[in-house]
Amino acid sequence: MNENVAMPLSRLANLDPMSDVPSLEALHALNPPQQPTYAQVELLEATLAQLRSLPPLVFAGECDNLRLKLAQAAAGEAFILQGGDCAETFAAVTASSIRGRLRVLLSMAVVLTYAAEVPVVKIGRMAGQFAKPRSALTETRGDVTLPAYRGDAVNGYEFTSQSRTADPRRLLQVYNASAATLNLVRAFTKGGFADLRSMHSWNADFVRTAHVSTRYEQLTAEIDRALAFMIACGVDDASFRTVDFYASHEALLIDYEHAMTRIDSRTARPYNVGGHLLWIGDRTRQLDGAHVELLRRLRNPVGIKVGPSADPAEVVRLADRIDPDHEPGRLTIISRMGCGKVRQALPPIIQQMQATGRKVCWVCDPMHGNTFSSANGYKTRSFADVTAEVDGFFDVHAELGTWPGGIHVELTGDDVTECVGGVAELREEDLAYRYETVCDPRLNRTQSLELAFMVADRLSTMERRATPVFTGPDF
Numbered sequence: 001m002n003e004n005v006a007m008p009l010s011r012l013a014n015l016d017p018m019s020d021v022p023s024l025e026a027l028h029a030l031n032p033p034q035q036p037t038y039a040q041v042e043l044l045e046a047t048l049a050q051l052r053s054l055p056p057l058v059f060a061g062e063c064d065n066l067r068l069k070l071a072q073a074a075a076g077e078a079f080i081l082q083g084g085d086c087a088e089t090f091a092a093v094t095a096s097s098i099r100g101r102l103r104v105l106l107s108m109a110v111v112l113t114y115a116a117e118v119p120v121v122k123i124g125r126m127a128g129q130f131a132k133p134r135s136a137l138t139e140t141r142g143d144v145t146l147p148a149y150r151g152d153a154v155n156g157y158e159f160t161s162q163s164r165t166a167d168p169r170r171l172l173q174v175y176n177a178s179a180a181t182l183n184l185v186r187a188f189t190k191g192g193f194a195d196l197r198s199m200h201s202w203n204a205d206f207v208r209t210a211h212v213s214t215r216y217e218q219l220t221a222e223i224d225r226a227l228a229f230m231i232a233c234g235v236d237d238a239s240f241r242t243v244d245f246y247a248s249h250e251a252l253l254i255d256y257e258h259a260m261t262r263i264d265s266r267t268a269r270p271y272n273v274g275g276h277l278l279w280i281g282d283r284t285r286q287l288d289g290a291h292v293e294l295l296r297r298l299r300n301p302v303g304i305k306v307g308p309s310a311d312p313a314e315v316v317r318l319a320d321r322i323d324p325d326h327e328p329g330r331l332t333i334i335s336r337m338g339c340g341k342v343r344q345a346l347p348p349i350i351q352q353m354q355a356t357g358r359k360v361c362w363v364c365d366p367m368h369g370n371t372f373s374s375a376n377g378y379k380t381r382s383f384a385d386v387t388a389e390v391d392g393f394f395d396v397h398a399e400l401g402t403w404p405g406g407i408h409v410e411l412t413g414d415d416v417t418e419c420v421g422g423v424a425e426l427r428e429e430d431l432a433y434r435y436e437t438v439c440d441p442r443l444n445r446t447q448s449l450e451l452a453f454m455v456a457d458r459l460s461t462m463e464r465r466a467t468p469v470f471t472g473p474d475f
């Protein structure tokens with residue numbers, strides 16, 4: 001058996017008095033928000049028992065490696081690119097959808113690495129991002145009111161009573177869908193698809209006239225020349241052909257996240273083996289709540305989303321709870337303030353955190369604070385607002401002398417029409433053309449690359465430039 005394979009917690013918990021992971025009952029006693037109510041309790045228990053016996057999706061050692069890379073981002077030596085769907089769906093667990101998302105993330109990462117000369121830590125909102133917090137518990141259409149869609153992990157998107165009923169068997173589907181996704185992602189990132197020499201083909205079907213595609217083609221040609229030069233010099237490194245890629249999701253469903261926790265056989269410490277990095281959402285980050293209580297016991301790197309209502313002292317208390325040892329790479333603060341608030345709301349949080357002496361990763365989510373309804377009834381975001389928040393984030397860090405550690409974006413590899421603006425000047429009237437998201441509006445491929453070029457421009461003109469450091473390969 002692989003040394004790294006972690007043991008199911010349920011079997012070890014009684015034998016290992018050192019394990020301080022709270023029981024599922026103890027977590028539920030804290031009344032976690034945003035949890036489904038299941039009618040079939042026995043089916044839920046049987047499903048969780050099965051989940052506890054299944055092999056890990058990710059390895060504890062990979063989580064440790066990611067923590068080391070995040071420590072570099074916290075120290076200003078690397079930049080984090082985290083992106084993917086708002087809500088993954090089981091229907092989109094297809095080769096073409098996964099390849100599409102991966103290809104846009106890899107393209108963005110190359111833009112950032114080459115244009116800004118910083119190592120990029122690549123993290124997908126993928127292979128586990130199937131559960132959503134919702135502002136309203138129900139949805140009404142005409143005179144019919146049904147439970148809100150909470151993500152494929154909980155219920156179906158279809159607006160029928162049967163589909164909207166929470167079904168515990170979906171948790172097993174989450175496991176299987178995540179396993180299938182990770183399997184393909186591992187094959188793509190290690191098996192040739194990510195080879196820098198094939199980066200032309202990632203976006204070969206781009207609209208030729210777009211400014212973004214021209215810039216991307218120029219970059220591709222430059223990288224080709226640089227690679228040819230390296231190879232002529234006798235350097236042909238495996239890192240030209242493979243990339244390290246990590247999986248992340250919001251740790252929302254306490255039942256699932258608890259069932260995916262294992263004691264690592266190497267270190268006898270608990271890890272969630274359902275994803276490398278887990279984050280706590282803006283709605284579930286209560287200091288004494290179940291989400292914080294569970295995640296603070298795990299050795300995975302942890303993210304916390306903070307919105308404009310966050311009290312800086314509260315964010316510090318959260319950091320004290322989750323990262324009491326000031327461990328570099330342990331904590332990533334993902335701010336999602338909105339373009340109009342970032343300049344006021346972010347600085348006090350950074351300043352109070354700096355005063356604790358710990359180094360956290362500062363990541364900008366320019367999506368969740370910038371959502372609005374279009375006149376024709378679509379939930380959308382404006383590309384200009386997204387870039388304005390990113391600009392505000394960079395300006396704040398420049399003023400405070402801190403490192404803007406990364407971006408967190410909702411995107412897809414498909415040419416959808418969900419966010420307005422961008423180089424194609426998508427208008428509200430265009431949204432109906434390909435509006436496919438089941439939750440929040442995502443940047444399409446062109447908008448994602450355009451954002452990458454904008455971020456690369458900001459990074460490359462910064463005074464405090466990171467010194468690239470070599471990091472060894474893993475997943």
Ligand code: PEP
Nearest residue numbers: 086281282283305336368
């Ligand atoms: C999300 O990332 O999809 C999300 C719900 O974000 P937040 O918790 O920041 O609202």
Ligand code: CO
Nearest residue numbers: 086410439440
């Ligand atoms: Co979202």
